[in-house]
Amino acid sequence: MINGITLSYFIFLLPLLVFVINGLFVGNRSAKGAAAIAVIGNGIAAVCAILVAVDYFTSGMAPGKVIPYEFTFLPFAGFNANIGLLTDPLSMMMMVVVTFISFMVNIYSIGYMRKDRSAGRFFSLLSLFSFSMLGLVAATNLFQMFIFWELVGVSSYLLIGFWYHKPSAVSASKQAFILTRFADSFFLCGIVLVSYIVGSFDFSVINDLTLHDFYHTTINLGITTISQADALILGAVLIFIGGWGKSAMFPMHIWLPNAMEGPTPVSSIIHSATMVVAGVYLVARLFPFFAVCKGTLNIIMVVGAFTMVFAAVIACTQKDIKRILAYSTLSQLGYMMFALGVCSMGDVIVATGWTASTFHIFTHAFFKCSLFLIAGSVIHVVHTNDLDKMGGLWSKMPFTYWCCFICVLAISGIPPFSGFFSKDEIILAAFQGHHYVVFALALLTSGLTTFYMFRMFFLAFHGDPRSDLVRGHRIKEDFAMTLPIVVLAIPSFLGGYIAKGFFEHYFKPGSLHVPQLVKLEELPWLPYIAVAVALIALFIAWVCYCSPKAKISKALDETNRTRLYKTVYHKFYFDEMYYAVVRQFVFGGIARTARFIQDYIIEGLLAFVVKALHKMGDLVRFAQSGYMPFYLGTLIVGIIFWRIFGQLPL
Amino acid sequence: MTLMNCLILAFLLFGIGVWGLMRRRHLIGMLISIELMLNAANINFISFAYFSAKDSTAGALFSIFVIAVTACEMAIALAIIVNMYRRHHSLDADQLRDLHD
């Protein structure tokens, strides 16, 4: 695949080039030029990605893992840290998704950023993000993954805080970065630990480990000494914590909703479609390793499942359209996460969950991205995120309306829309893994999903307009902003149906060192159940928010509500808890103690030494009284003194 | 009369000198005490020369030189003290306290 290789260079280099050119030269001069460069660059990158993917899948080497090229970045004693391109179905799929979506979002941003003075910076940062995201998905080893992992974190920070004069945006960006950084520190610990034991960063090496040869040797971890096998399991958990933070699983979820302070295109590409699935991608990438390390998959499953339900519940009460989407993203990520988790069935592995999860990554990317873009253009029109001010938009912006309808159906898992297939597979996998509780929760959550998505849909588009900006005026849908929505709606519509077979054929977690369960029971009735649940939820939503006798104002009023509702509405007061902990414990506790040690103990000791010297000096100067008899006395006393202390043999 | 007696005598003289030095506050008196101390040393020289030393001339020579040197030292001392008296109008050692820390 010579052709493919040369093309694949462009996939990475073009966004980087766009970043550099826009960032240094074009950006602050002409926003239009920057936009043009960005769109063209990312467009070509997307085309290249698709070509490479086609090349890969047609060349017959799929689903095999191939490393076309790899450079030594930094040699360590014994093992190297490389930078290269890993091609397998997963990375290919991610590349296509990332490049394609970033292309779409760039187009969208032309319209969205039209009035912004610093649009150039925006476009360059966006390209920086897609570059680092591509580097991440192409990673051949943990080191490269961590490098680009950090880079996506930073570009996300810069983009959330893009409007740095908005204090809320700034603090949100800070929170996002620090929280993910906190997770990354554990990730780094895991990398160091695992690479120390295994002696390599490469996924290929780490993925075909077996714990047998590590049980005998022990390793000293400073606090305790454990066998290397346990250390490996610990390492796996630590590495997962990295993904945990990046994918904003509970309880590290709070940064994602707050990150909605950023520009909407950013939310759509980074905080829904691509970056937040990096955590899932990490787990999927290291799946054989996790499968070998007993118990880690169960942790993943629990975390994912809980986040799914938790976020869905919160989403049902939110009024900020972007936050609703954010929480739905959380809940969808939860789906993907636990789908990977449910693969472990005791000691055997059921690989279907892996396939389902990756499939859901694919479908979710499209409809969620387009949903965000839709929210963006709605906000663009009504100048607020608040559902209070919306409603009745369906006639004003028909394209947006219909695309939104498609995407909402897709996320609710109504056939034949894409979401149905992937979600169906996930739930099935939960059942096949004999995790019935999770199975039930997943069904319930799909109901909740349908409910809150349609709640948003109805409140935003149906009913009569609640904002003067909508009332009366006729609104023109910006072409640059509508085109990507429409384009993205197509895969949200058909993507699942088309790609289902493709995924089932190519997407396998690869060779595992644990027994796999090959024959699985089918559940012919599952789709009907799922659809039924979804439809019921849809009906409830319709009754509450769209039917002629629904009291919208009452539904939207959160003040006089039950305590439970308020608790949910305030996201279970998690932000406040974080704030309190950080303020009281970190700043107040540790930092103040450290400062105290510095300012009083150390400086105090220093001052004491200086003072003592000065006191002795005063003594000497006191002796210098100018009183001659005393001086003469010192001569006499001096002789006696030295006679006594002079250590003379006398 | 042995060497020891002389040495003791010299030492006593020296001690008296020291005592006077400590005791007296009058500069001239102090000078006299210092003279006592110096001459105690002279007695040492002489007695050593007389009793023990190999070349006894050296001791005597030394003491003579000492007398001479002390004489001029005392001359300068007196000159300085006279000058001091012109400035301070007193010869009391306790008055000399303008210079101190």
Next chain:
Amino acid sequence: MNFILPNFIIPDALLLLFPFIVIGSRLFCSYRSQIPWRIANIGFIAIFVLLNFIPLTNNVGKFFICNWKIDDFGVLIREVLMLSAMLGMWLSKDYFEHGADGKPQMHQIAEFTGAIAFATFGGFTIVSACDMLTFFLGLEIATIPMYALTAWNKKDQLGSEAATKYIMMGSVATAFELFGFSYLYGFSGSIYFNDIRMAVEASATHPLLWLSILFLFCGIGFKLTLFPFYTWAPDVYEGAPTPVTAVLSVTSKAAAIAFLVVLVFGPLAPVQEQMAPFIALLAGTTLFVGNLGALKQTRLRRFMAYSSIAQAGYIMIALLGPVEMARTAIIYYLFVYALSNYLAFFIFGIIGHHREETFDSLRGLSKQNPALAIALAVSMFSLAGIPPLAGFFGKFHLFFAGATTGHYALVAFAVLNNVVALYYYLQLIKSAWIDEPEDHLSPLRLTKRQRTIIVALTVAVVLLGVLPFLSNNIFGGFTF
């Protein structure tokens, strides 16, 4: 018998004649004439130059009428003393010329230089002595003119007080020395160093010997301002006129340390081991006390007094080392110390010309005359022993000598004391560099002589250490 005057004696002879010529020349020329001054200049310079012609001969002493010994150490000490004498003379010239507040016009420059010459000759005598008598005389000749110089300003109240204190205590110290000498004489039965040395080798633990050592060290401890005999120094340094203080701090110290070197490595060499702890204690206590005393000083000359006390402590360390190293170190250090000290005193002289000689009158120096401020900083850093200035290498040699015989503890202690020393030298630099001056600064006037000398001294202090020829060639005489 016919004898020819050997050439290596010429400088000494000249120096001996010098004061008579200079002072005598006053008889023949008018009150205000510059002739004595010129003669003084020519004489000192001539002697200094002649000294440099004496070849260094690996420490083989040459004798003149059997007990006037001239060896390399002697020659180099002579050079140090002559350097100090010249600088002191030049310093005093401009200091006394245009008398400002309280400082009288001085027309007896001839007598002044004569006195300095006498003191210097005393130093010469010390280093060329082969017997206790010459030794003692040398010490007295080196000291007595200092008493006179201290009281040079007849009108100055403080000066006379200082002189009184100085001479009273000095005489007591002399008495101690004499007592020590007498016991040494009694112990060895001879006044010749060689005999004494043999006697010491014979019976190293004789009480008389050690009694004399005690008395001698205490006596010389007074001149060298060792603990606790330093008490006169601050008062005298402050009371005496600045040039005298400078001469006092260099010449008499050099003479005293030369005295110790001759004594310790001459007659007492066999018992140097036993004396080591005593010397170490003297050194340690002295430098510690000196540093402590200087911490909070506000008057420049008193400050310099304490600093020189500390320096004396540092010098003592070298006495612990083997003879050649000790001599090299001490000579080298004396050179460096003389230069740095005179540099400081020249600046103080200029500052103190119209102002009090206190730290406050240094304020704003860096704005008013940056060059002078730099020179001050250089001299202070050199005294504090900061490389690459000469002071560091001086101290390095001293410590090197001390460490050779394994006195690491003392060396470490001294090195740590350097930090304290640096602190108070920085205090002085601070007042010159940071502190804002009062409303108006009285102008500083430098004569050409002062300017040239300050520049020369600064350059010397900077280069003396780093340029190897000094430690290699001049001190190449000492073989090791």
Next chain:
Amino acid sequence: MDTLLFNVIWAIPLLAVAISVPIPSTHIKAIKLLHVISGTVVMGIIGYLTYRVYTMGAAPADPKAFPLLLRFFTDIPWLNSINAHYTVGADGLNILLLFLTSAIVWTGMLVSWNIKGNQKIFFALIQILATSVYGVFMSMDLVLFFVFYEMEALCMYLMIAGYGSGNKDYGGKKLTLTLAFGSSMILATLFGIYFQSGLDSWSIMALSRITLPMNFQMWAFPVMFMGFAVSSSLFPFHFWSPDGHSAAPTAVSMLAAGVMMKMGAYGCLRVAMFLMPEAAKIWLPYVVALLIFNVVLGPFIAIRHKDLKYITAYSSISHLGLIFLGLAALTPVGLRGASLQMISHGFLTGLFFATIGMIYERTHTRDITQMGGIMRKLPFLGVGFVIAGFAGLGLPGFSGFIAESNIFIGAFQQDSTITRFVTVLAILSITTTAVYILQTANRMLHGNMPAKYETLTDADLREKIVVVFLVLCLLIIGVCPGWIADMLDTSIAPIFDRIAAATATVVGG
């Protein structure tokens, strides 16, 4: 030819000073230009020599320099009375540090172009300081090394006292005296080494060929190591750096934090650990324990501070703690990481202090609570500061990440309880670093801006050159670290071999 060039490195600044002395202060522009040009020349020379060293690779060097792999080796008798030689030579480690120095000096001179006060003296002092640092990194003879090492004190106080801000006297004294204290510890042990070895030689190579008596090492190593560590602000001797930096003018902060603090770590590696490896093996684990303060608590203290320079000072303290973590790891990767951190932190903190100084020139305050939103008025400086911040928190793509990853991986390879423990803590504390850096950047650059800053103007060309240059240095190391790693590996190999060969057995002790 190269050897000659190498030997004039430290002479050129002095030459420039000598030339500048007779020029009257009225032609101050000419003087400054002269100094900057000389700085550029030195940087050019060192850059060329770095390239030469890189091309020579691991080729055999002058046998007299065995076991070190020294290029441009020169050895001339200097002070016979104390057997001191003028011995200089370059291997990968110190040539890179030399380049760092020249770069920081050059940028420092550019930064302090408009400094208040007597500029002639200031630039001369910078040049002398540069000489001293060059000398330290070049010299392979302990006396020469110490002479240059101690020279810094001479300039530091004058620069801080004459040109600083705030509590200059206190800060300057604290800095100078603490450094002097450290070097006095070093001097004391130097004598010990000389006389214990009985070689009558101060040459590092000669001394490294023998093994010093164990019971001497046991007390000498900690004293000497701490003596060096003082200038690298290792706990508990770090207290000088915050006050010193806050009082110092920009260029001096850059030099102090960027270069002089490295001299200490370099000395620890090149002298203390190289000459006394046995004791090093025994003592270093305890040194690691001290790092808990530097690495873990330092950032927390930075969180509590409001003054930009204090924050940066504490960040330096924590970063230098990482250097010692790498040294104490006693593994090739760790040592390389430590050296990398020396270099990278030099550029990093240079950039930090440079941007801070430029911002301070405009806002006239360093209190971050007073500022806010100035990103709008000073986009360039803001971006510069943010880049410095990201490099500081170890963002991949900048040199900091390379160094830190080396240190972490290397330190984890050292199989000792305390080292592992501290390493884990250090890795976890990258979060704290992020906290104070982002907090600072947000308070200062983002949010809404006080009205008084409406008139601020962004960086001019001179300042832009400085910032861009430093950022480039950070990026080059960060993006292609391979070659620099090779250079360091070849030059660290002999040191590590000696440490590895050392069999640590306490005799008396």
